[in-house]
Amino acid sequence: MSIEIRQLRKAFGKTVVCDDLNLDIPSGELVALLGPSGSGKTTLLRIIAGLEVPDAGSVRFHGQDTTHTDVRERQVGFVFQHYALFGHMSIFENVAFGLRVRPKATRPSEAAIRKKVTELLKLVQLDWIADRYPHQLSGGQRQRIALARALAVEPKVLLLDEPFGALDAKVRKELRRWLRRLHDEVHVTSVFVTHDQEEAMEVADRVVVMNEGRIEQEGTPDQVYDHPASPFVLNFLGDVNLFHGRLGHGPGAPAGEVSYVRPHELQILAQPEEGSLPVVLGQVLTVGPNTRLEFRRRDEAGYVDVELPRSEYQTLRDSLGLAPGSEVHLRPRRITRFAAAVAG
Numbered sequence: 001m002s003i004e005i006r007q008l009r010k011a012f013g014k015t016v017v018c019d020d021l022n023l024d025i026p027s028g029e030l031v032a033l034l035g036p037s038g039s040g041k042t043t044l045l046r047i048i049a050g051l052e053v054p055d056a057g058s059v060r061f062h063g064q065d066t067t068h069t070d071v072r073e074r075q076v077g078f079v080f081q082h083y084a085l086f087g088h089m090s091i092f093e094n095v096a097f098g099l100r101v102r103p104k105a106t107r108p109s110e111a112a113i114r115k116k117v118t119e120l121l122k123l124v125q126l127d128w129i130a131d132r133y134p135h136q137l138s139g140g141q142r143q144r145i146a147l148a149r150a151l152a153v154e155p156k157v158l159l160l161d162e163p164f165g166a167l168d169a170k171v172r173k174e175l176r177r178w179l180r181r182l183h184d185e186v187h188v189t190s191v192f193v194t195h196d197q198e199e200a201m202e203v204a205d206r207v208v209v210m211n212e213g214r215i216e217q218e219g220t221p222d223q224v225y226d227h228p229a230s231p232f233v234l235n236f237l238g239d240v241n242l243f244h245g246r247l248g249h250g251p252g253a254p255a256g257e258v259s260y261v262r263p264h265e266l267q268i269l270a271q272p273e274e275g276s277l278p279v280v281l282g283q284v285l286t287v288g289p290n291t292r293l294e295f296r297r298r299d300e301a302g303y304v305d306v307e308l309p310r311s312e313y314q315t316l317r318d319s320l321g322l323a324p325g326s327e328v329h330l331r332p333r334r335i336t337r338f339a340a341a342v343a344g
Contacts, residue, residue, distance in 0.1 A: 001062050001156035001189045002027045003048060008057035010043055017043045019213035028187045032200035035210035041193045042161055048191060049159050050074050077150030079160045085134040091145055092117055092130040098153040120148040140171040160192035176203050197237050209233050231338050239263050241304050256340045261332045263307035269329040270320050276329040279304060281322060286310055295330065304330060
């Protein structure tokens with residue numbers, strides 16, 4: 001089921017949360033709406049679901065205008081951040097709920113419901129807890145049951161609003177991988193909202209980066225990370241060092257450019273080379289397999305962060321005598337440049 005958004009606009013009072021949006025989501029794709037709070041991503045998801053009505057523009061499912069179609073007629077599955085499971089029902093009955101409340105004419109038989117629910121519980125790898133109740137499950141298990149319940153009604157579109165936001169980091173990471181594998185099995189067109197850059201990049205086929213009600217950029221995870229369309233996208237998708245002036249340029253460099261270099265794209269040198277920057281090492285922080293170094297610029301124009309594998313840092317430390325106070329040079333392996341006026 002493809003989704004087409006055309007010239008979509010929505011405002012709450014004077015605040016425009018969807019500003020003339022256009023977006024195509026091909027059938028079977030898993031798309032992440034990524035952006036900070038207030039960027040409009042949840043409102044866009046709710047409009048697709050039919051929970052909000054746009055002020056202007058249209059939403060089409062597979063070419064059919066559904067802009068004003070009731071939410072119950074859209075065949076959309078919706079998964080919220082806080083599960084919304086029925087505490088008085090068993091896990092089996094939670095998953096079966098959407099099937100049991102169908103009108104009598106379209107309601108499956110009891111045998112068909114039991115078969116469908118059992119298949120879904122096996123799909124989410126929780127068939128062994130069918131008789132338990134939500135309060136007896138972990139947060140990750142409850143979210144998987146919420147997904148099974150959404151899939152029970154065979155939705156044409158699956159919408160997820162910050163589905164893993166209430167879970168701890170380790171469980172979130174496990175469920176991200178699980179969701180990707182699940183999608184590859186069921187192939188239902190899916191759209192999920194997140195503010196977690198890592199989550200979007202790891203799970204989605206395509207990432208739609210939103211900011212202040214507009215789409216800044218859309219593309220595969222590699223496209224938006226490696227070829228950001230704006231300083232906002234570059235900054236939102238990870239840490240970055242900002243340099244005003246002529247980093248990496250020859251004498252004829254444009255004075256109005258701003259250079260951006262990610263921490264892992266800087267090389268530490270013992271001696272100056274063309275395009276390098278003199279710095280003094282301040283702090284060193286090692287967390288797990290990575291080491292982050294904070295350098296103070298010799299021209300007093302601020303600080304520069306460098307990130308590298310712990311083993312590489314240990315080699316540099318031994319070969320260069322690298323320690324707080326050491327004077328070295330940094331050379332960018334890669335620079336992304338935008339005009340100063342665009343950087344704002």
